[in-house]
Structures are given as C-alpha cells and as structure tokens.
Amino acid sequence: MRIIVRLFASQREALGRSSIDADVPDGSTAASALTFLARAYPALSAGGATLAFAVNREHASSAAVLHEGDELALLPPVAGG
Amino acid sequence: MSTRHFVLTNEPLDEHLATQVISHDGAGGVVTFVGKVRDEARGHKVTLLEYEAYPEMVERVFSDIAAEARKQFPITDIAIHHRVGALEVGDVSVVIAVSAPHRAAAFDACRYAIDRLKHIAPIWKKEHTPDGAVWVDDRP
Numbered sequence: 001m002r003i004i005v006r007l008f009a010s011q012r013e014a015l016g017r018s019s020i021d022a023d024v025p026d027g028s029t030a031a032s033a034l035t036f037l038a039r040a041y042p043a044l045s046a047g048g049a050t051l052a053f054a055v056n057r058e059h060a061s062s063a064a065v066l067h068e069g070d071e072l073a074l075l076p077p078v079a080g081g
Numbered sequence: 082m083s084t085r086h087f088v089l090t091n092e093p094l095d096e097h098l099a100t101q102v103i104s105h106d107g108a109g110g111v112v113t114f115v116g117k118v119r120d121e122a123r124g125h126k127v128t129l130l131e132y133e134a135y136p137e138m139v140e141r142v143f144s145d146i147a148a149e150a151r152k153q154f155p156i157t158d159i160a161i162h163h164r165v166g167a168l169e170v171g172d173v174s175v176v177i178a179v180s181a182p183h184r185a186a187a188f189d190a191c192r193y194a195i196d197r198l199k200h201i202a203p204i205w206k207k208e209h210t211p212d213g214a215v216w217v218d219d220r221p
Contacts, residue, residue, distance in 0.1 A: 009133055009205035010216045054203065057138040073135060073203070079217040080134075080163060080204030081116050081175050081195060 031062035108180035135203035
C-alpha cells in the first residue's frame, strides 16, 4: 500500500528530502514500516529508539496500524520553545 | 501578522498581539511568557538557531495544549505563537499569553503550556556555534 512518509530535522538532512512516497506491506505498523523503509534508506535507522511517530498528523504509538494513503511522520526528539 | 490564537510563522513575533487576542473584560490577570534566543547553551556560544516544524500538525498540538490547560486551570483564554526559520540572538521564538479572572491560574497555565510545548510540539532547532551546527536533543 502507498503511504507518505514525512521527515524532519536530522533525518530530513540525512536523506536530503522532506518526504518519501513509499510502498509498504499491507498491515504495516508505524514501527514495521520504518524497519521496512530503512532497508532502502539506511539513514532512517539512525534515529532508532529516539524516534516518535505521528499518523495523519496525530501522535501515534509504534504499534499504530497504517492504511492506504496515510501520512506517517517520523519525529526526532523535539526542541521547541 | 495574524491575531489567531495558535500561530506558526516565519515572521517576527510581537508579544502584544498574543496578549491582545486573549484579553477579555472579565480577565483581571494576564501572564505572557516570551522565549528568546540566548547567546549560549551548555557552555557553547550560540550564533544562530534554526527552527523547523511540522506545520500541518503543530497548530493542532497548540490547540490540544490549550485544551489541557483549560481543563486544569480556571483560565479565560490562551494563545500560543511560535516562530520558525533562522533566528538570531535576542529574537523571540515563542510567545504564550494567558488570561484569567485571577493571577494564580494565569501563571500556572502559562508555565504548564510552555513546558508541554517543549515536550510534545513537533518543532526542532539546530544550534549554530562557531564550531559547527547540531540539532538540539538529537545527539547520542
């Protein structure tokens, strides 16, 4: 299924792009999609355990199940303010 | 510059706009927090902070933080404005303004909101120093 992956900060810089139109296995979770994508984009695994997720612009757990057309955001540790 | 309650902008922030948008006749206390770029961090000289956000998500998160604050404290209104882009020392990066009938709730809610923002808002900053640049809290 097709999803859109959004990248920020260190990951955006490491990949040289702010989003990926990705094809991931049906039934993927946020975490399994990341593992799958890291094969094609090894720089994605750099964030590792410190990454948080958002699905369709809401905070989501690593176990959140993705659906066709979802927007999965990989959120490095935040530092606003 | 807009006078909406929840704002993410590339433009310089004016704390008076945030204060105006939350002012009401029944609110006798207004607390405004203004966050500015400091010239040092952890012993390093800072020359520039580069802020980046997830714009489609961040205003919703601000709205969520405001709803949490309203639930916990008897406040009248709250506004959260954040800037992105390249900020120099002394530039204002964030403004939070809270109004309430009485001061205690305004102080408490303002403190709560800035603390929550730092924890959950999808905003990042890259610290530029004379020795190079690094994403804050993004290091091993």
